Amino acid sequence: MESVMDTLAGGSFLKAMGYDSIALVGHSFGGAVVISAAPLSPVVTAVVSLSSQTYGARNAGLVSPRPLLLVHGEADTRLPPQSSRAIYIWAKEPKELILYPDAGHGLRECKEELDALLARWLVEKLQGD
Numbered sequence: 001m002e003s004v005m006d007t008l009a010g011g012s013f014l015k016a017m018g019y020d021s022i023a024l025v026g027h028s029f030g031g032a033v034v035i036s037a038a039p040l041s042p043v044v045t046a047v048v049s050l051s052s053q054t055y056g057a058r059n060a061g062l063v064s065p066r067p068l069l070l071v072h073g074e075a076d077t078r079l080p081p082q083s084s085r086a087i088y089i090w091a092k093e094p095k096e097l098i099l100y101p102d103a104g105h106g107l108r109e110c111k112e113e114l115d116a117l118l119a120r121w122l123v124e125k126l127q128g129d
Helices: 002-016 029-040 058-063 082-090 108-126
Strands: 022-027 044-050 068-073 095-100
Touching (some): 002 022, 002 029, 022 029, 029 044, 044 108, 058 082, 068 082, 068 108
Parallel strands (some): 022 044
16 A cells, blocks of 8 residues: 555656656556556556556556556566456456566566557557557
């Protein structure tokens, strides 16, 4: 809960600085944090969860109508890709699930592809498709 509150405080700060829409991006434990925080903040426009855990992410359906991008490595031995698959099932549209076959938990093996995906996806969602 403290991490969710910290995330919301960051969103409030950005709103006070003049930003009307932000994207939340979290990795592993942070993936569940951004999923939990998004429904509680009107300034959140999009959510990205990388190699997320399921604990704390059961409310993924509440992220909608904001777009949710889930990314996971199929070779992740710390948190299996089934975690993101489960979150995808719990989530409502709009949602996307991208799996990288040879990537582990840190997604280093797909760094270039992931960087390109995030740059495109985040700009698209923050600009309103």
